[in-house]
């Protein structure tokens with residue numbers, strides 16, 4: 001049985017504006033914090049347009065088949081499945097990426113990682129880069145597009161994630177990435193690189209239960225947490241950096257919240273690294289740790 005109120009079950013077309021009004025009331029009644037954002041996300045995909053265009057298409061009539069797709073999407077959303085998995089896409093650094101339950105949904109905060117990497121890359125001729133835990137491939141692919149002279153390796157422990165990343169690379173016609181299946185905690189990456197970039201699973205196991213239901217129930221566990229204190233990957237990076245990152249190179253790593261950024265920085269201090277810097281995201285939270293290898 002459909003969980004949805006009769007308005008979009010009716011057997012006649014409705015206008016975009018009617019749907020927005022209905023959905024706002026409906027989603028807020030179901031306890032969603034941003035009801036308009038919910039329906040706007042679906043409409044962008046349904047009408048194949050950007051958010052602004054929706055507002056130029058208020059009078060357009062939605063077909064019965066569009067309404068039927070929407071009905072099934074809303075039913076999934078009521079179970080708190082993330083919007084991005086429902087429509088199968090998200091946007092990252094201005095490009096559209098395929099996402100599914102095998103990959104973490106790229107977050108806007110991670111775009112800062114790209115900005116920082118690009119700053120470093122522009123000072124290098126043809127940099128070699130390793131993206132650890134590529135997931136959807138959002139970091140590796142964005143760097144490959146923005147810096148065509150880069151030679152990028154992207155690794156992941158999950159074959160299904162790699163398949164998604166490769167689908168994204170193909171769709172965006174990216175040629176300068178080698179994808180490989182590798183567990184960095186257990187196996188060695190053997191090629192020297194200029195930059196190691198990663199958004200590793202950094203949520204401590206004990207914090208997993210405070211995550212939103214959407215994240216906890218739907219996003220891949222191994223992409224979110226290391227199952228320990230959230231520092232496992234930073235420890236590993238601090239151990240391998242001296243052998244794989246060339247002198248004069250960089251590690252550019254996303255970090256978590258609260259004490260996590262300082263603790264991740266401390267991991268590198270203890271291994272003898274110097275001049276690390278923490279950079280804030282657009283919310284003013286420390287989000288990126290930069291480690292020079294010189």
Ligand code: GLN
Nearest residue numbers: 104106134135199200223
């Ligand atoms: N690199 C991907 C991202 O930044 C996936 C990261 C992960 O799975 N921890 O979104």
